[in-house]
Each structure stands twice: as structure tokens, then as C-alpha cells.
Amino acid sequence: MNYPSQTRALWTAVISVPLLFVAIAALQVKIDATTRAYTPESDELLLRSGSAVRQMSLGYDSLLADIYWTRAVQYYGSRAGIDGVKFDVLWPLLDIATTLDSKLIVAYRFGAIFLSEPSPAGAGRPDLAIELVKRGIAENPDNYYLSGDLGFLYYWRMKDYPKASAAYLEGSKIPNAPSWLKMMAARIAEKGGSLETSRMIWSEIYESTKDKTVRDKAMEMLRGLRAQEDEAQLDELAQEYKNRFGHFPASTSDMHDAGLLRGIPADPAGYPYVFGADGKSGLDPQSPVVIPPKLNPPPEESK
Amino acid sequence: MSATVGPVAINTFREAVRDRVLYNLVLFALMMIGAAILVGEISIGIERLVIINLGLTAISIFGLVMAIFIGVGLVYKEIEKRTLYSLLAKPIRRWEFLVGKYAGLLLTLAVNTAFMTLGLAVALFYVGRHFERSDASILVAIYFILLEFALVTALALFFSCFTSPMLSTLYTLGIYITGVFADDIRSVGDFTRNPTILAVTRTLYYLVPNFHNFNAIAAAAHGTAIPFSLVWQNTLYAALYVALLLLAASAVFSRRNLK
Numbered sequence: 001m002n003y004p005s006q007t008r009a010l011w012t013a014v015i016s017v018p019l020l021f022v023a024i025a026a027l028q029v030k031i032d033a034t035t036r037a038y039t040p041e042s043d044e045l046l047l048r049s050g051s052a053v054r055q056m057s058l059g060y061d062s063l064l065a066d067i068y069w070t071r072a073v074q075y076y077g078s079r080a081g082i083d084g085v086k087f088d089v090l091w092p093l094l095d096i097a098t099t100l101d102s103k104l105i106v107a108y109r110f111g112a113i114f115l116s117e118p119s120p121a122g123a124g125r126p127d128l129a130i131e132l133v134k135r136g137i138a139e140n141p142d143n144y145y146l147s148g149d150l151g152f153l154y155y156w157r158m159k160d161y162p163k164a165s166a167a168y169l170e171g172s173k174i175p176n177a178p179s180w181l182k183m184m185a186a187r188i189a190e191k192g193g194s195l196e197t198s199r200m201i202w203s204e205i206y207e208s209t210k211d212k213t214v215r216d217k218a219m220e221m222l223r224g225l226r227a228q229e230d231e232a233q234l235d236e237l238a239q240e241y242k243n244r245f246g247h248f249p250a251s252t253s254d255m256h257d258a259g260l261l262r263g264i265p266a267d268p269a270g271y272p273y274v275f276g277a278d279g280k281s282g283l284d285p286q287s288p289v290v291i292p293p294k295l296n297p298p299p300e301e302s303k
Numbered sequence: 304m305s306a307t308v309g310p311v312a313i314n315t316f317r318e319a320v321r322d323r324v325l326y327n328l329v330l331f332a333l334m335m336i337g338a339a340i341l342v343g344e345i346s347i348g349i350e351r352l353v354i355i356n357l358g359l360t361a362i363s364i365f366g367l368v369m370a371i372f373i374g375v376g377l378v379y380k381e382i383e384k385r386t387l388y389s390l391l392a393k394p395i396r397r398w399e400f401l402v403g404k405y406a407g408l409l410l411t412l413a414v415n416t417a418f419m420t421l422g423l424a425v426a427l428f429y430v431g432r433h434f435e436r437s438d439a440s441i442l443v444a445i446y447f448i449l450l451e452f453a454l455v456t457a458l459a460l461f462f463s464c465f466t467s468p469m470l471s472t473l474y475t476l477g478i479y480i481t482g483v484f485a486d487d488i489r490s491v492g493d494f495t496r497n498p499t500i501l502a503v504t505r506t507l508y509y510l511v512p513n514f515h516n517f518n519a520i521a522a523a524a525h526g527t528a529i530p531f532s533l534v535w536q537n538t539l540y541a542a543l544y545v546a547l548l549l550l551a552a553s554a555v556f557s558r559r560n561l562k
Binding site for chain 2: 009010012013014016017020021023024025027028030031034035037073074077078
């Protein structure tokens with residue numbers, strides 16, 4: 001091949017290849033749009049049996065478990081927060097991941113969160129979350145974190161305080177388990193459902209995790225619990241205000257003017273509390289604080 | 304198209320047809336489809352589904368194996384057997400030789416796929432005793448598989464221009480697997496929320512040939528209509544990528560010292 005011909009071929013490629021890449025990328029954007037429009041959201045999983053997948057893994061079950069766990073995270077992440085969404089394949093994915101690698105602690109712990117969170121933040125299946133964590137405990141009896149998680153699920157999601165206390169107590173018996181597990185067991189047995197106990201559990205979660213998402217969630221719950229506690233106190237003071245003046249206060253300023261409050265109380269996000277016509281305090285509509293659902297109060301608090 | 308490309312393509316096709324491996328693969332694919340009938344007999348309600356899935360998968364896998372293993376040897380074999388020198392002594396340019404070789408293998412794959420499609424159609428008729436209107440999706444899926452072959456063959460040919468068959472196979476397979484998981488690569492970037500990883504995965508997503516585009520097997524099995532817009536978009540996508548690879552292959556091959 002002569003020199004000009006070589007040079008011509010080279011220059012044609014140098015000029016055309018980048019242009020073609022740009023055209024290909026633009027076309028890919030169009031294909032993505034077409035594919036999204038015609039491909040139905042499919043929640044299909046060819047193999048739902050973990051043991052079947054294990055047999056087909058040819059000894060690479062640990063790697064496959066990682067892949068299945070990653071898919072579970074992606075599956076959850078792509079759906080969480082969307083109203084009306086279903087998480088039909090979440091349990092099979094977690095089931096397969098933990099069957100393939102029974103030591104995959106992260107799958108038990110985070111999988112339980114994904115399953116137990118109420119919709120649309122999660123699958124709203126605390127029963128399956130408990131099954132998953134129980135399986136994790138059976139496979140990893142020396143892991144006290146899983147016992148803590150089980151206690152949390154019974155306490156927060158199922159509101160079954162005796163079982164929650166028992167789970168924490170079981171965890172506290174594991175060698176090298178932290179002392180707070182025993183404290184938690186005793187605390188729940190004594191005062192299950194109290195704001196104080198809830199705060200203790202979430203504080204422990206906040207302190208013990210390194211994961212940012214879980215820490216953020218724990219902080220959100222702690223802020224919500226604080227607001228819940230503030231509201232309970234404000235409601236009591238509003239009743240006292242009514243006893244004095246014959247009507248409920250319109251705002252916290254009224255209570256401050258009446259000398260019932262030293263300052264204007266604000267929620268953890270800095271927004272002042274507001275009052276309804278029924279004298280019940282509440283959060284400012286602009287406030288990002290979320291009040292967690294109320295648990296069954298212990299007998300002494302309900303009196 | 305140059306008049307010299309045709310004879311090279313025809314000769315490549317003839318050479319491939321003479322190759323016994325080719326017949327074995329066709330036979331094997333037909334055996335797979337036969338096995339699908341047996342699977343259909345022992346399962347309930349999914350006979351058609353199994354046959355379509357297994358048939359299209361077999362067509363895809365055997366075609367890909369052929370595209371890669373024959374494609375990587377297209378240029379190398381000619382150099383190794385020294386037949387290239389006598390060819391290039393004739394009034395034929397190097398790019399014409401490459402395009403001819405490429406077209407010849409593509410023709411082989413098309414003929415091979417046609418036979419396998421026939422086998423699939425027979426198997427499908429055997430279990431259903433009739434064809435359905437939605438079966439048109441199967442033909443579209445097969446067309447997409449052919450587009451996939453065109454891309455893989457171009458990749459294999461490109462690598463075979465400057466490296467050994469072994470390495471060409473590894474590179475082609477590597478890019479093919481990356482392309483199949485292109486969607487997942489992009490998802491990983493989206494989930495990490497790390498701007499650097501996001502930029503890398505996005506670039507990779509648009510850079511590697513996206514073989515995920517051509518996967519319509521599930522849609523065909525469930526009788527889902529495939530929009531015409533996707534057909535022309537995929538056709539154009541494959542054509543552009545093949546043009547890109549052939550241009551790059553021509554540039555590399557034209558500068559290669561064959562002495």
C-alpha cells in the first residue's frame with residue numbers, strides 16, 4: 001500500500017471515528033427512550049430458589065451472593081419512595097443472596113431495613129424482615145448486632161415488647177456483646193413503648209452504625225421523637241392555659257405572655273410549634289421534621 | 304461498493320461453508336431446538352415459551368461463537384497461510400479486502416441463522432400446530448440477533464488486524480460482556496452518587512457497544528410487539544458502530560507492515 005493511501009485511511013478514521021461516537025451516543029439516548037416506553041416494568045426472577053442457584057453456581061456461590069445482594073440494593077433503590085410501588089422481588093433476591101452466602105451479614109441487616117420499612121420507603125413486610133434476621137442469627141450465632149436488629153424489629157415494627165426484650169437479652173448473652181443490649185432488654189421489659197426507650201434505641205443505632213443512610217434515618221427519628229416529647233409537654237401547658245383563661249392558646253407566644261413558657265420553643269429544625277383550634281400542638285407545615293408513629297404507651301404512661 | 308469486495312466476500316463464505324465446524328454448529332443448534340420440544344412435553348403451559356426462549360438463545364449463542372472464533376481468524380489466517388500476499392498483489396486495496404472478509408462472514412452467519420430460524424419455526428409449529436400474529440416479534444428478535452452478530456464480527460475483525468487470535472478473542476469477548484451489562488454499569492454509577500464514578504460509568508455506557516439494545520428475546524417469548532422505531536434505531540446504531548469499527552480496522556490494517 002502506498003504512503004498517500006495509508007495517510008488517507010488514517011485521517012479518514014481520525015476524523016470519522018469521533019464523529020461516529022457522538023452520533024452513536026445521541027442514538028443511544030433515543031434508543032433508551034424508546035426502550036423505556038415499550039418495555040413493561042418486569043419484576044421477574046427466573047430462579048427463586050437459593051439452593052437451586054447455589055447448585056448452578058459451580059462453586060462461585062460467594063461471588064454470586066455479592067451479585068444478588070447488589071441487585072437487591074439496586075432493586076430497592078430504584079423503587080423506594082415511589083408511591084404505590086411494590087417490592088415483589090426483594091424477598092427472593094435477599095433469600096437467594098443469604099442462601100448463597102450465609103455469612104453475608106450486611107444482607108441480613110440492611111435487607112431487614114428494606115423489608116420492614118413501611119411503603120413507599122420499603123416493602124412493609126416486617127414479618128419477612130424478622131424471618132431474615134432470625135435466619136441470620138441461626139447462621140451467625142456470634143453476631144450480637146443481628147440480635148439487636150431483631151429486638152428493634154419486634155419493638156419498633158411489631159410493637160411486641162416482650163419479644164423485643166427477649167431478643168436484646170439473647171444478644172447480650174453473646175460473648176463480647178456490649179452492655180447496652182442488656183440495658184435495652186431490661187428497659188423494654190420495664191417501659192416498652194415509652195418515648196424514652198424509643199430514644200434510647202435510636203441513639204444506640206445512631207452511635208453504632210457507620211452507614212450514612214442509617215445514621216441519617218436515626219437522626220431523623222431522634223428529631224421526630226424530640227418533637228413528639230415537646231408536643232406532649234406543650235399540650236399539657238395548653239390545658240393549663242385553658243384552665244386559666246377559658247380558651248386554648250392561639251400560639252406559643254400566648255403561652256409565653258401568660259408566663260407559662262420562658263421562651264418560644266422551636267422544633268429540632270428551628271420552626272416554632274403551632275396550635276390547632278382543639279389546643280393540640282403540632283409542627284409548622286414548613287418544618288422538615290417527621291413525627292414517628294406513636295407506640296403503645298407503657299401502663300404507667302397511659303394512666 | 305467496490306467490485307472487488309464481492310468476490311472476497313463470496314470466497315470467505317465458501318471457505319466458511321467448507322469448514323466442518325460450521326455444519327456441526329448448525330446441527331447442534333437444531334438438536335437444542337429438538338431438546339426444547341422434549342422440555343415442552345414435560346412442562347405445563349409454557350411449551351411455546353420454552354421453545355422460543357431456548358431457540359432464540361441457541362441462535363444467539365451459536366452465532367456469537369461463530370462470529371468471534373471465525374472473525375478473529377479472518378485476517379490472521381490469510382497472513383499465516385501467506386495467501387494475503389498473492390491477494391494484495393492483485394488490484395485490491397486493503398480496506399476492500401477487510402470489507403469483503405467482513406461481508407463474507409456476515410453472509411455465512413445470515414445463512415446459518417436462516418437455517419436455525421427454520422428449525423425454530425418447525426419446532427414452534429410442532430407444539431402449537433399454528434402460528435400466531437405475535438410471532439412476528441420472533442422475527443424482529445432474530446433480526447436484532449443478526450445486528451448483534453454484525454457488531455461482534457466487526458469487533459473481532461478489528462482486533463484481528465493487529466493482534467493474535469487468542470488476544471482478539473479475549474478482547475472481543477471482554478467488550479461483548481461489557482456491552483451486555485452496559486445498563487448495569489450505568490446503574491452502578493447512578494447508585495454510587497459519586498460524581499467521578501458517575502462520569503466514568505456514563506462515558507463507558509455511551510462508548511462501549513450496547514448489546515443490551517439488541518436483546519428482544521423476552522419480548523418475543525411473551526409476544527410483546529416491538530416498536531418499529533426501535534427497529535430502525537437499532538439498525539442505525541449497528542450500522543454506525545460497524546462503520547466506525549471498519550474504518551478503524553482499515554486505518555490499522557493499512558499501516559500494518561506485512562513484510
